[in-house]
Amino acid sequence: MAKRGVIKVSGDSEAREAVGEYKAGWHDPENSTIRFDFGLSEEVVRQISELKEEPEWMTDIRVKAFKHFSERPMPTWGNTSMLEEIDFENICYYLKSSDSTERDWEDVPDDIRNTFERLGIPEAEQKWLSGVTAQYESEAVYHSIREDLEKQGVIFLDMDSGLKEYPEIVKKWFCSVIPYSDNKFSALNTAVWSGGSFIYVPEGVHVEMPVQAYFRINAKNMGQFERTLIVADKGSSIHYVEGCTAPSYSTDSLHSAVVELIALPGSHIRYSTIQNWSSNVYNLVTKRGIAHEDAKIEWVDGNIGSKLTMKYPAVILKGEGSHAEVISVAYSGEGQHQDAGAKIHHLASNTTSKILSKSISKNGGRGSYRGMVTVSPKADNCKLNVVCDALILDEGSRSDTYPTMEVANPSARCEHEASVSKVSDDQLFYLMSRGHSEEESLAMIVNGFFEPFTRELPMEYAVELNQLMALEMEGSIG
Amino acid sequence: MPGENTLLEIHDLHVGIDGNEILKGIDLKMGPGEIHAIMGRNGSGKTTTANVIMGHPDFDVEKGDVILEGESLLELEAWERARKGVFLSFQYPQAVPGLQVGNFLRKSVASIRGEDEAKGSVFRKELTSAMESLEIPRSFMSRYVNDGFSGGEKKRFEILQLMLLKPRLAVLDETDSGLDIDGIRTVSEGVNASIRGTDSAALIITHYSRILEHVQPDMVHVLLDGRIVASGGPELATKLEERGYEWLKEE
Ligand SMILES: Nc1ncnc2c1ncn2[C@@H]1O[C@H](COP(=O)(O)OP(=O)(O)OP(=O)(O)O)[C@@H](O)[C@H]1O
Ligand SMILES: [Mg+2]
Numbered sequence: 001m002a003k004r005g006v007i008k009v010s011g012d013s014e015a016r017e018a019v020g021e022y023k024a025g026w027h028d029p030e031n032s033t034i035r036f037d038f039g040l041s042e043e044v045v046r047q048i049s050e051l052k053e054e055p056e057w058m059t060d061i062r063v064k065a066f067k068h069f070s071e072r073p074m075p076t077w078g079n080t081s082m083l084e085e086i087d088f089e090n091i092c093y094y095l096k097s098s099d100s101t102e103r104d105w106e107d108v109p110d111d112i113r114n115t116f117e118r119l120g121i122p123e124a125e126q127k128w129l130s131g132v133t134a135q136y137e138s139e140a141v142y143h144s145i146r147e148d149l150e151k152q153g154v155i156f157l158d159m160d161s162g163l164k165e166y167p168e169i170v171k172k173w174f175c176s177v178i179p180y181s182d183n184k185f186s187a188l189n190t191a192v193w194s195g196g197s198f199i200y201v202p203e204g205v206h207v208e209m210p211v212q213a214y215f216r217i218n219a220k221n222m223g224q225f226e227r228t229l230i231v232a233d234k235g236s237s238i239h240y241v242e243g244c245t246a247p248s249y250s251t252d253s254l255h256s257a258v259v260e261l262i263a264l265p266g267s268h269i270r271y272s273t274i275q276n277w278s279s280n281v282y283n284l285v286t287k288r289g290i291a292h293e294d295a296k297i298e299w300v301d302g303n304i305g306s307k308l309t310m311k312y313p314a315v316i317l318k319g320e321g322s323h324a325e326v327i328s329v330a331y332s333g334e335g336q337h338q339d340a341g342a343k344i345h346h347l348a349s350n351t352t353s354k355i356l357s358k359s360i361s362k363n364g365g366r367g368s369y370r371g372m373v374t375v376s377p378k379a380d381n382c383k384l385n386v387v388c389d390a391l392i393l394d395e396g397s398r399s400d401t402y403p404t405m406e407v408a409n410p411s412a413r414c415e416h417e418a419s420v421s422k423v424s425d426d427q428l429f430y431l432m433s434r435g436h437s438e439e440e441s442l443a444m445i446v447n448g449f450f451e452p453f454t455r456e457l458p459m460e461y462a463v464e465l466n467q468l469m470a471l472e473m474e475g476s477i478g
Numbered sequence: 479m480p481g482e483n484t485l486l487e488i489h490d491l492h493v494g495i496d497g498n499e500i501l502k503g504i505d506l507k508m509g510p511g512e513i514h515a516i517m518g519r520n521g522s523g524k525t526t527t528a529n530v531i532m533g534h535p536d537f538d539v540e541k542g543d544v545i546l547e548g549e550s551l552l553e554l555e556a557w558e559r560a561r562k563g564v565f566l567s568f569q570y571p572q573a574v575p576g577l578q579v580g581n582f583l584r585k586s587v588a589s590i591r592g593e594d595e596a597k598g599s600v601f602r603k604e605l606t607s608a609m610e611s612l613e614i615p616r617s618f619m620s621r622y623v624n625d626g627f628s629g630g631e632k633k634r635f636e637i638l639q640l641m642l643l644k645p646r647l648a649v650l651d652e653t654d655s656g657l658d659i660d661g662i663r664t665v666s667e668g669v670n671a672s673i674r675g676t677d678s679a680a681l682i683i684t685h686y687s688r689i690l691e692h693v694q695p696d697m698v699h700v701l702l703d704g705r706i707v708a709s710g711g712p713e714l715a716t717k718l719e720e721r722g723y724e725w726l727k728e729e
Contacts, residue, residue, distance in 0.1 A: 425536060430572035432556040433532050435589035448576025
């Protein structure tokens with residue numbers, strides 16, 4: 001089992017500090033941050049770029065993206081009434097931490113500390129995650145990992161440093177999978193992005209080290225508009241893990257990330273995410289990968305919390321024999337709507353795809369599966385498999401599915417299964433008769449339901465996710 | 479034999495659901511080390527009796543009491559009863575997809591017998607030998623609880639839980655139905671080993687005398703329309719098998 005280590009991202013760049021707003025969650029904002037005025041304009045976009053000392057082409061893309069964002073109407077599908085509530089004028093698009101003084105652990109709200117504790121997260125790490133210490137212990141671990149990766153020619157940087165140090169690689173791929181004009185939120189992200197990861201894995205290199213070592217870093221650095229780009233060169237492989245089961249308490253109400261993956265021929269990228277946002281957050285994320293010949297892209301995506309999440313990890317199967325997998329779980333509680341799913345486009349022959357979506361709704365929460373799979377006329381002998389399961393824990397909670405399949409080639413083999421279930425009294429009674437309280441029994445059922453997802457996670461995160469769900473089930477019995 | 483000290487006492491038990499009375503005054507006493515059987519037609523209230531002993535929340539106890547070792551169970555939830563030593567082998571065990579058998583067994587033993595009992599090599603040995611005696615393949619450990627189990631596999635898995643949880647009172651609801659001939663013998667051996675000569679007791683609900691030939695119950699009770707209409711020794715089971723239930727109605 002991989003050792004958990006939390007590591008500081010390298011490159012003491014100004015850009016990285018720019019994502020320091022994560023710390024501001026419960027911190028008096030006057031204390032240590034330089035804020036831009038609220039609201040967005042071309043001027044603000046140019047200023048951000050200038051502050052980061054970016055090349056001109058990046059400034060240009062940002063400005064174009066901003067214009068597109070301003071003109072583009074809001075999506076007319078999904079939870080439009082929640083979307084309409086977003087007040088773009090009332091968002092600060094850039095803040096830069098001017099110092100990294102430690103916050104006071106006493107200021108961290110009790111319920112957050114309790115959750116950390118009950119998830120079994122060590123105190124040093126709890127403090128780090130809460131932004132009360134500047135860094136977590138494992139810097140040494142990080143350095144040795146980095147040295148190892150560097151020896152193999154792997155580039156692993158935060159996105160801002162990536163742009164500084166490898167402008168030509170970034171320029172080649174940035175916006176190549178998700179053009180800024182893809183949707184309103186990808187345009188917004190492109191205009192104001194900060195933070196995120198940049199990874200390049202050279203030909204034939206296998207990053208054995210699960211990149212989960214960076215897990216907590218990314219949890220902490222997860223900016224409001226992070227931008228991630230991963231390029232896996234021919235025959236290489238990488239498993240990237242981001243996010244955190246611990247709650248990300250944030251006062252920023254809008255989070256809109258963009259993640260682009262490029263899997264060159266024969267390579268394999270697995271991208272695992274768990275996000276647990278506080279219930280004021282709009283989490284509107286665009287994630288897409290391109291798989292070239294015989295390449296494989298897997299999205300493992302867990303969404304907990306937030307007010308509204310709209311996230312449909314996508315794969316374009318561009319090369320013959322490529323494969324896509326999207327495994328996702330969503331948990332929506334009171335006042336929350338998880339609108340999640342997957343998109344897969346079969347553009348080439350002999351491509352295969354698999355979508356497994358699991359959603360749980362409780363306390364009036366709402367889970368939606370929105371999926372789209374297409375097969376182009378030229379793509380022969382494709383195989384697609386879609387399974388979506390929903391578990392509804394009480395009356396008043398809701399689950400919808402919006403599956404779309406557009407198959408323009410008759411040789412395709414398509415399988416689609418959907419189920420909606422409720423926890424039955426008899427199932428609970430069975431578990432209770434084995435000595436488990438009602439809450440424990442419910443947690444067993446819920447964790448069992450998520451198991452096909454959980455087993456894809458590194459062990460320690462799987463354990464944490466189970467514990468988190470057990471916490472969520474507490475007090476849920478009427 | 480019965481009387482000296484009582485493990486379970488059911489007293490004038492009336493039970494309804496949605497306003498319909500299902501059990502209409504049941505009395506039953508069992509002592510430690512005893513095995514009793516309940517037989518009776520479909521729909522006579524056997525499973526209801528078992529459910530009420532275990533604490534199924536859907537049933538309303540309108541009158542009477544269920545007492546284990548001098549203490550009424552009625553105010554306790556099912557999981558509390560389980561921790562006091564009540565066990566039910568279900569007529570229809572429930573599947574829990576995604577919950578691994580090994581994990582489930584360990585957690586159940588921990589919650590009923592205590593954390594320490596579920597740890598270490600002693601528990602693993604206990605588990606392995608119980609599985610061997612019930613001829614449950616090791617591969618079941620990583621399967622999901624009752625998910626895709628055959629009828630007989632479900633019943634063997636119930637008895638595996640019985641053996642590991644070591645209850646004071648085991649209620650077996652048609653555990654023999656769906657088991658093959660060897661399975662019935664294996665299960666009977668398991669029941670005998672868990673009860674005879676111990677201070678535990680078992681209540682076996684069945685339609686067939688075959689299992690009773692193996693376990694030789696101390697008493698056989700016949701349930702008819704929510705009442706116990708006859709009680710006797712093992713010979714009563716044989717008589718029922720030969721003559722059916724009709725003659726009891728006349729008496
Ligand atoms: N949840 C319920 N809701 C409504 N009626 C019920 C419920 N449970 C049991 N009953 C009714 O109570 C009566 C007794 O049922 P019970 O399951 O106890 O019978 P049984 O003796 O175990 O029968 P079998 O031999 O078929 O297993 C039946 O008429 C049944 O329909
Ligand atoms: Mg029955």
